[in-house]
Amino acid sequence: MAKPNLLIVGAGGVGQVTANKAVQFRDDFGTITLAARTRPKLERIAGEIQKRWGVPGDPPLIDVRAVNARDRVEITGLIRTLDIGLVLNVASPYCNTTILDACLETGAAYLDTALAESEFTEDIDAPWYAHEEWPRRPRFAERKISALLGMGFDPGVVNIFCAHARKHLFDDIESIDIIDVNAGSHGRYFATNFDADVNLREIKEDVVTWENGAWKTIPRHSEWMDVSLPQVGRHRVYSMGHDELHSLAVNFSGTDRITFWMGFGDHYLKVFDVMDNLGLTSSVPIDVDGVQVAPNRLIKALLPDPASLASGYTGKICIGVDIRGRKDGETKRHFIWSNCDHEENYREVGSQSISYSTGVPVITAARLLAAGTWNPQTMVHVEELDPDPFLALMPEVGIDWQVEELPVDGGWPYPDEA
Numbered sequence: 001m002a003k004p005n006l007l008i009v010g011a012g013g014v015g016q017v018t019a020n021k022a023v024q025f026r027d028d029f030g031t032i033t034l035a036a037r038t039r040p041k042l043e044r045i046a047g048e049i050q051k052r053w054g055v056p057g058d059p060p061l062i063d064v065r066a067v068n069a070r071d072r073v074e075i076t077g078l079i080r081t082l083d084i085g086l087v088l089n090v091a092s093p094y095c096n097t098t099i100l101d102a103c104l105e106t107g108a109a110y111l112d113t114a115l116a117e118s119e120f121t122e123d124i125d126a127p128w129y130a131h132e133e134w135p136r137r138p139r140f141a142e143r144k145i146s147a148l149l150g151m152g153f154d155p156g157v158v159n160i161f162c163a164h165a166r167k168h169l170f171d172d173i174e175s176i177d178i179i180d181v182n183a184g185s186h187g188r189y190f191a192t193n194f195d196a197d198v199n200l201r202e203i204k205e206d207v208v209t210w211e212n213g214a215w216k217t218i219p220r221h222s223e224w225m226d227v228s229l230p231q232v233g234r235h236r237v238y239s240m241g242h243d244e245l246h247s248l249a250v251n252f253s254g255t256d257r258i259t260f261w262m263g264f265g266d267h268y269l270k271v272f273d274v275m276d277n278l279g280l281t282s283s284v285p286i287d288v289d290g291v292q293v294a295p296n297r298l299i300k301a302l303l304p305d306p307a308s309l310a311s312g313y314t315g316k317i318c319i320g321v322d323i324r325g326r327k328d329g330e331t332k333r334h335f336i337w338s339n340c341d342h343e344e345n346y347r348e349v350g351s352q353s354i355s356y357s358t359g360v361p362v363i364t365a366a367r368l369l370a371a372g373t374w375n376p377q378t379m380v381h382v383e384e385l386d387p388d389p390f391l392a393l394m395p396e397v398g399i400d401w402q403v404e405e406l407p408v409d410g411g412w413p414y415p416d417e418a
């Protein structure tokens with residue numbers, strides 16, 4: 001099988017990790033190209049990669065191209081010109097639909113890390129994937145083109161943890177709680193760890209979760225719990241809507257509860273509430289002296305670039321799934337998780353752990369697709385694939401994972417202090 005030429009679209013925090021990891025495992029791929037709108041960013045990343053992974057005299061390890069991926073003709077043309085076999089979409093999720101359509105047109109395989117979004121829409125109906133992705137699935141199936149949706153850490157690896165639990169740990173799964181804690185500190189007054197308007201929208205929206213086998217909507221930040229997780233200690237986590245609930249509810253039908261919880265500190269929530277009360281998190285454009293401006297785009301322009309947080313970021317993250325169910329007639333509970341360390345990740349590829357924990361799964365999956373180990377030839381969510389090869393390979397690409405049986409009473413056996 002020929003090694004596919006790779007196109008990485010997006011040169012933000014995640015794009016930087018993805019490009020570094022692609023080059024680290026370049027023997028698995030044909031040519032590697034990094035594309036986004038802003039050429040200087042692309043050239044900076046390519047230059048750093050050459051220094052990190054190349055030896056003097058090497059030809060360029062990575063090619064760069066400026067592209068507007070929201071222009072279907074432009075992105076289709078780039079895929080054709082470079083004879084791309086696999087597109088890794090780690091750009092803003094506003095680009096998803098045009099890149100999906102370009103892959104349908106050219107036959108290139110597709111992978112993304114986030115649900116398609118539109119900058120002016122909030123609180124869409126569940127299931128979220130039914131709006132843009134699933135209507136395109138019959139065309140991917142008909143043309144036998146592989147498309148992997150939601151392949152970061154959450155969504156992504158957490159979905160694969162669920163598939164591992166179903167395959168190896170449980171006969172029946174009753175509940176899945178996905179928990180994401182970033183115990184790191186970037187030292188800025190306020191910042192988002194990825195794309196600001198996407199991140200603020202997910203915090204702002206009503207919370208849509210799966211409970212008693214149906215969608216339930218509750219006000220944001222109205223449900224929380226305190227958890228003590230490996231290496232990050234005790235944190236308050238809040239129920240939140242998140243992409244992966246909308247595929248897991250379908251692919252784990254019969255599971256009573258599927259929820260997502262994210263840790264927030266008091267300071268973060270206080271600043272968020274002030275911005276929200278002033279209307280600054282809104283995606284709806286307002287007239288400012290005759291110019292239409294969406295307030296959240298202004299906030300995005302003012303906040304630090306997520307990639308710029310990496311230098312000086314300290315502490316760790318822990319992302320895992322707390323799964324309950326039955327095995328051989330007994331009630332069981334397992335926690336499956338990974339940790340990443342901001343400083344370690346920065347030393348390795350110059351990025352913070354939120355970007356790192358997204359880019360590493362992308363390249364793990366890309367290696368499996370390139371080798372033909374994963375070859376769905378249709379559009380899938382990653383929990384529909386065999387989890388074993390992925391979980392065997394991810395530590396080699398850069399992130400280890402653990403599983404532990406926990407007390408069914410709901411307690412956490414890990415220390416409260418990080």
Ligand SMILES: NC(=O)c1ccc[n+]([C@@H]2O[C@H](COP(=O)([O-])OP(=O)(O)OC[C@H]3O[C@@H](n4cnc5c(N)ncnc54)[C@H](OP(=O)(O)O)[C@@H]3O)[C@@H](O)[C@H]2O)c1
Pocket residue numbers: 009010011012013014015035036037038039041067068069070071090091092093095113114150151152153154155156193194195196198306307354355357358
């Ligand atoms: N699943 C997960 O676990 C997970 C976790 C974190 C993030 N994510 C997702 O990963 C993606 C990237 O996150 P990030 O932190 O890297 O965001 P980011 O730092 O804001 O970078 C976004 C990148 O998208 C590029 N882009 C935006 N519009 C474009 C267009 N029209 N054409 C070409 N490129 C365009 C930007 O290009 P310029 O550089 O030219 O501006 C930028 O390089 C987002 O979709 C985010 O939701 C997923």
